[in-house]
Amino acid sequence: MLAKLFNSSELKKVAAGNFGIFHEIGDEFPELSEVIEMADFYDLAYSLLVKNYRNEYVVKNEIANKILLGRHSMNTTSMMSELRTGHNIADCLVVNGYSTCYEIKTEFDSLVRFQDQLSSYRKAYDKTYVVTHNSHIEHVLSIHDVSPIFGVIELTKRNQLKTVITAPISDEFDYDITFDTLRKPEYMFIAEQVLGDIPEMPNTKLYEYCKEAYQTLSEQNANAIFKNSLKKFRCNDHTFINALPKSLKNIGISYQLSRNEKNSLLCLLMNNASIELGDSDVLPILERKAS
Template identity: 35%
Template sequence: MRRDQSELSALSRLFSATVFRELAKQGHSQLAGRLLSQSRLPQPMNSSLTLSDVLDQAFQALKVSGCRDEYVYRSALINKIVLGRHSLRTATVLNELRAGRCKVDAAVLNGTSTAYEIKSERDSLGRLADQVENYRNVFASVNILTSSVHLKHVLSTMPEDVGVMVLTDRYTLRTVRTPKNLPERTSPTTILESLRSNEAASVLGELGIRAPSVPNTQLREALREEFSMLDPIAAHGAMVSTLKRTRSQYDLSSFINRLPPSLRAAGLATKLNAQERARIIDTLNAPAATALHWS
């Protein structure tokens, strides 16, 4: 089915953080109801279809090349790499982590750190060089996940140590260039900017250095002085082990596995309490037709 721009926009917004939070906090979403009505998904809906089924159908429509937004790419990354090659029991995914002047789309921490910058066919490449420069100061490996539309430009302009992956028309991930793992390239003071103060103190502790004992108003400057003297490889390794502990998603494994594949990226990016997690699972398993009445 060929869809116009307004229908594609409605489909895309179904996977927004706003809709996901409303479903989790309220068990319904007026916005989701309106978007379902606008998106030309099967109506009247088969009584056997759950909301989860319909959202997966919406995502199938978004996966068509040329229509794919950042969320479609993020979903491929989460399902095919984070949950496909790794596990939340052994790896941690960080969304929107600060790296220098930028925030990384996603970073995976296992034995090392890998940053992923997403550039879909809808995105501009204007900021890419600056983003990559900042990521290389924090993460040992940097990967760009992009479209074939941007591939030639990305390959010709990005440093040789930066990996390049393409989301193909068949919704598979193809590695065009493998990233190099270079923790020695990182900057300890830039790493510090990505950490909370207690995490920075933990990094120092892992390296056998006592955290500064100064008033809170002076703490960040004192931490910066300590980090400026660290070996990059040591600082990076301690950062990885610290963040895997402080931001572990181990307890999310069961919840994420119960979500439909189309919502797993949203589930990992949204902080919910146990009650909200249970509520959204119940809502997703309810008949989809009821959602049309939310609007």
């Protein structure tokens, strides 16, 4: 239930003024039952989630806080979530000078598909890490012993991202996998960089036209323009992310929120919106603590 508080559909409901989720959780968790301000509720709920149920949201949020915001400048770095890569979906990608994939394996996940995932990510990104729980470390290291082509990060009991093995730079690059990771505006941008203006043509021909342009590049140049295209079209909303509390940084990266939804959430969070609504599940008139 705590994890539900941080999912996309519930956040959209909150942005629309429906506060029912806070009542549901407050009824189940005594620690939260007396909290009446939204920002405080999220922060305390997140601390409970970190302590008791470190799911994928927690790991992505820690990557956002400790790697994107802790090590890099958002002016030169973009973080993306859920990228189609070959037959797999990459959990997290951080792109600056390098493209670094973070495949998350929580204590609740299986490692059954990890080697297939690793094969795809190595062909698309410069570096690949598995970010995992202590319960998986021994198994992950046994895979690394046989195939030392990825790095290992442990999410420790103290919620630190501890680098166990540094990821090497990949010596593989696959034009098909990287091109198919791109969306239409992204591969059109690449074709324009290579060939100039693109003539009018049906979408089916446009795809092949842009792909052929991409494949004329050397692997080094194709990789560079692939990363530049991702950074250009999937850049983060710096203002929104910077304004969010640490417990919610990942929502600014992983969720597709409209401008109105973003503004509504920030208004509620920054103005100490009250969630003490009696029997009502919907906030008809925004109540805020007087400043």
